[in-house]
Amino acid sequence: AESPGNAPLDSAVSPISPEEKSSFDQAKAASTSGNAEVALPSFEQFVLKFPNSALLPDVYAELGGLYSKRGEMKRAVEALKTVLDRFPRHPRADEARLQLSEVYLMLGDLKGTMGLWEDLPGQESAKMLVYEQVAQAYLDRNELLEGIQVLMKKKGLMVDPVANNAVREAVVSIVKDKLQEKDLQSVVKQYGASFPADEALIRLIGLYDRRGDYYREEREIKHFLSGFPNHLFTGEARQLVGQIREKIKTQRYLIGVALPLSGRLAPFGNNALNGIQLALQQFKESLPGASVGLVVRDLDEDGKRSQEILAEWLDDFRPIAMIGPLLSKEVDRIAPVAEKADLAMITPGATAARLSSLGKSVFRNAMTARFQCHAIAEYAVAQMNLKRFAVLFPKETSGAEWLKCFSEEVSRLGGEIVHAEPYPVSETDFTATIRRLKEADLKKNGVVEIVQEGRRKREVAYSPGFDAVFLPGDADKAGLMIPQLVFHNIKDIPLLGTSGWNTPEFLKLVGPYAEGATFIDGFFAGSTDPMVRKFVGQYRAKFQQEPDLFAAQAFDAARLVLAALEGGALTPREVKAALAKTKDFQGVSGLVSEIRDGEVLKKPILIQVQKGKLVQVN
Template sequence: MKQIYLSVFLWSSLFVFSFSGQVFAQDVLPRGSALPSVSLNPVDILSKKNNPKIDVSAELFNASSFAEKNLFSQAKAYFDQGNGEIAGSSLETFLLDYSASSLLPDVYILLSEIYRSKGETNRASELLKTFVDLFPEEPRISAVQLRLSIFYFDSGRLKEIVALWDDVSDDAPNKHRVFGHLIRTYGARKKNLEALHVLMKKRAMHSKFVTPIVVEEEIIQLVRERLNTRDLLSLVKSFGGMFPADEAMMRLMVLYDAKGDYYHEEQMVLQFILEFPRHRSLAQTRQRLAQIKHKIKTSRYLLALILPLSGPLVSFGNKALFGAELAVQLFKEELPGASVGLVVRNAEEDPSRLRMTLESWLDEYHPIAVVGPLLSKEVNRVAAVLEKKDMALITPGATSRRLFSLGNTVFRNAVTNRFLCNAIAEYAVLELEVERIAVLFPDEQLGRRWVDCFSEGIEKLGGEVVLTEGYPLDDTDFSKTILRLKKADLAQDGFVEEIEAEDGTVEELYTPGFEAIFLPADAVRAGLIIPQLLFHEFNTVGILGTNSWKSEEFLKLTGSYADGVVFADGFFKESTDPVIETFVTRYRARFNEEPDIFAAQTYDATRLILAAMRRGALTSAKVKTAIAETVDFPGASGFIYEVLEGEFIKEPFFIQVDQGKFSQ
């Protein structure tokens, strides 16, 4: 490939000349123009804010037509003069007029350089990407890929860089230069998992530039020193049964052990044994099983957790587990030396095995009380065993109205629909001081239950549900339902009055005959209904809902229309209450994720048992009695006033939408 340097002399409207054995045609171009190239020291290409040198192809230039040469050279000359706008316009015209030209590779390169000079790097990179896609066998492809990689580095599009070089020979020096810089860039940005995946690609290369054992050492060091728990779990999932999943598993064992999370440590040991039966560390890993059991039993007092730690509810189970672990950690910080720990069981085990083995599991570890399970059917499955042992169980999730042994062995610290229904009814009558309320509800079993519960709560407080209107579940346009509600209201206490505007026109103003409307709908339906309510002149009534509205989707659907709506919930992580702030702050710091209501309710259930122990209840029977006598307990999932027939009677959280955000 020869580099072309053009020298053009102004002579006439068309001048033909030769240089270095090549013949060029130009249309009145200024003296001294040259085809574009960018010089750069190749030793440190990726450390400079510049581009690699890409020379114009003499072969392609000579193969093109007179008109193509003329237009291209004109554009190049304008660019040299600093007139990128005209140069770019000329080349865009070239692409339209000469879509099959042999000069297209050079046009894409020069046009990309023009856009780069104007700061339009996205368009510049698009042009180079087009070059790569259209001309994979072009001699300058490596230089173009290198320049495109620099664009991607500068714009943070790092994921696209690997794909750009996937089909390039492993022996290409530029490929290793780019991969090395990519690994360092990911590391600097603390995207260590991404850096590891690039290292794994490098390890798989068959190249004189790669020593696999050295790359493996880099990977092991990265796994052991820089990956967090979430990254490590991702590695285990991605590379199960292969390197570096083994290193990730062993690192997770260490991290779980340091946090006292013996359940997940044991599960990781069992998975390691299954997936790496011939591993060099197998014998050492097997020893951990006995060590884990010994560490659990060294605690004088154990709290048992029965949670869904596999299957579809695993994310909720893990958050609940984290809530319990945090409660124990804070308890030990308050009482250094306290010999208290957790023993954990997966509620998702085969139900036929659970009843048979639960009793022996309890006999082996002798826990003082149980927290969990989350589901009502699982609570009913284990409660009979616990009742025989006179042991308390606090469920942080079961919502069934009928739980086996509720108020005797079983206690509930969970938000039920009845709790939310009564809470929002109290808010309407006692806080908003409204007396007349309408309900717009989904016409199905759960929707009708909400109507019955809410109506009962309102009437107990002296209010009245004056209208109810149902809608089919498959509705997306609720105008007809809202108009039916409006018509029914006008037949009762609603009215329309005529108001004369300044211009003499008469407008009708609708005033509803009720002061608030309750919408027991999910986030999507409520998000569609609320704007339509305001459109149909229900803008003077308060709008009340359920905790299903607490989602970003609801806020997006309603926009500013939702300002002022209120619903009840059992947890609000943005609360300024000191107990909640402590829980949320410490949870985030320890687990690097956001807590949810199950984490908060399990945290409180665990704290309540620990508080009973602190007051001297050190047997299962005494802990059960102490739980039943609990009063005025400040919880992260709400202030607990008392325990009545197994139910924790708590202060609800009333959440309002204010300027597109949830607030308390």
């Protein structure tokens, strides 16, 4: 029970009266004898009768213990927190803190437990006991990173070198035996150039070496040598980094990989690299003993973006083909180097229309805006028999490009754009945009039914003069706009979109208002296709994350090169020729019908909202 008094913390209180002492002693005696049925109401009545008593800290501490024993944890927390909040300097405050820690631990509130002690000066013995309990609880829940963090706090309190080393060894054991790649990277990021980042780096180096991921192995060795130059492992690390080049060259055939792996686009570049590595793994599983490897270059490391350095790299390793880069401007830079080396270069991400003019060495396995416009227009006009379209597009260059390519594709198929309305990129309330669309539509083919209600007119029905609405752009904009379209009576007509919709946030934003909405993408992780399911399952197991479009497109790009190699193409020129002749190649990013002028032509992936879930419909 909470005291109605709101006196300042540890404020002066009245002397204890005989009545107060008698009431307290009786309740305490009942508690000591185990008679909680008498003790609890007695203490609760004490709080109500003597709201400013000097004995209140003792009463609340007793109540906390009694509630805890009865399993009334919420009331136990309230009572014990009252001791700490109102009487932090009382002799029983430390006891209450320990009791509250035990209650939080029983409730599984480990953060609450830590919050009682982290900013408290002194009390090292109590802290170490609690930290040990919390760390073990985290480890029992397999929350290993949190367990390490708490153990490191405990280690920081321990002055006895033997005990300190015991905690250190416990942390080392977790890092060496239990952490997966992603968690190891988190440890490195959190602890920088101090323990246990060194142990995490050593583990990562070994992991990448066994995997044959020599780019990442070399990266982590350099990281280790920079942060731990005097470490016992330093000599071995220097030996390992000196062996990497020769390890790469032991493979008879190399595939070059040139991606952004450390800068702004590193998450996408690393996902693409993961996809390539998985393709090679599958290839080697199907052909044991195949002498094929990767040689990887981080484009972000070359600040000058020098063609000469890239040419030297290609001349040194002599790959049979190259996968990358992701950006169109990087393809512009690298294409002349690839063309001069007569080396096929497959980009899994660049989307600029000009790529086909850069030479016969440039190939693209990436989804362009034109591809999406063609696919969604083909679906809408040819399959759904829709003819008239409204477009709501962001007022920016990409929005105008979406409008242009969709309009051209619709017109080619015999349809028409009846109205296109731009909206500011920063917009979240689309009322004005939707009203402009409706006003323009009502001047043409739209019909509205309005009823008079007193002095007000109310729209009761609106029949649009268009068959569907095309909403190019990101999930956050489309997700906000679709419910607002329904609010303004634009409903029960098809909604069409682009790959930007394919995020978990989209379904959360649209709620129940996007049933039947359809969009295009180049990859769908939820596909029931056996090849896609195998790819997604292996990717998750290997990298502890979901594959994205770049991972899928890079995976297929690598498989195209490996298929050429398996088919007998053993030189860069032969691989390039084999790629150009590709027909009917099944990939996780779509069925490739052919490769024409370097462009990988494939069947689009149509995704639709059905009963609140995304489903592939083709």
